[in-house]
Amino acid sequence: MKWIKFCITNRIPYYIYRLQKEDSIILNNIKPDGFIIILSGIVYITKVFANREVSPIAILNENNIFIKNQKENKIHYTMVALQTTYIININHNIHKYQKGNILTCINILNNYKQTYEKYEVINKIVCQKQVKHRILQLIFILSLQYGIIKGQTIFIPFNLSYHNIAILTGTSKNTVVKVMKKMYAIGIKRDIIHNTILIKNILNLKLQ
Structure with a gap:
């Protein structure tokens, strides 16, 4: 090196x-x-x-x-x-x-x-006022920088626990859990086995 x-x-x-x-x-x-x-x-x-x-x-x-x-x-x-x-x-x-x-x-x-x-x-x-927007922006930025694309799904290829998301967005773990449950409906999910985040069906992703 x-x-x-x-x-x-x-x-x-x-x-x-x-x-x-x-x-x-x-x-x-x-x-x-x-x-x-x-x-x-x-x-x-x-x-x-x-x-x-x-x-x-x-x-x-x-x-x-x-x-x-x-x-x-x-x-x-x-x-x-x-x-x-x-x-x-x-x-x-x-x-x-x-x-x-x-x-x-x-x-x-x-x-x-x-x-x-x-x-x-x-x-x-x-600086985003709404916690939902902070979490979304974090996930999208990490997906853009590090994401692996398989079909219409993007995987963030490293550990991204609720605890880590909470720290990186300046909120609490409980709040992250609640927001992520709502995001599940639009195709943003957490892989429990690998403790990572994935975005499914990215071509038809609809943000609410």
């Missing part, structure tokens, strides 16, 4: 972690100049305030970058894996190693841009 190769070539210390599905870690050991890169897999990140309020930040995948805001002392961030994920933690200032390496600079800037867009997606979801 390019990030591991980059660190080895420049003798930059790094740590690699493997997260199984539903594993979570608290991101409190990132140094001021450090950051985390998703090597493979899919995770979501939440901001947890001192009063235990949880706010969704982003759903990240391969090559997305997470940088902790060092000024936020009274909060912490949590990363949850939606599927088996590998991340690399680089607790080092790499800017001095970028001089003369234009391709590395371009890669980092592109990854920053892609990550910022992921933040914007979650922000637009939680």
Whole structure:
């Protein structure tokens, strides 16, 4: 992988972690100049305030970058894996190693841009006033980005429990259960066995 190769070539210390599905870690050991890169897999990140309020930040995948805001002392961030994920933690200032390496600079800037867009997606979801619209938008975005099409059905190929949906849409699990029961009638269902979401008969899907 390019990030591991980059660190080895420049003798930059790094740590690699493997997260199984539903594993979570608290991101409190990132140094001021450090950051985390998703090597493979899919995770979501939440901001947890001192009063235990949880706010969704982003759903990240391969090559997305997470940088902790060092000024936020009274909060912490949590990363949850939606599927088996590998991340690399680089607790080092790499800017001095970028001089003369234009391709590395371009890669980092592109990854920053892609990550910022992921933040914007979650922000637009939680800004929806109606919970139903938040959940629908989340499901459609995940289907567009990661969905697997089989006939007229789209599968979201990773764990998406009611608990995860509740966190990512800023609502409660009970509310998600109620909304999903209503969505069943229009073809949006939950695969209990695989704990995933699927959209059936997408060509004739009618939103109510």
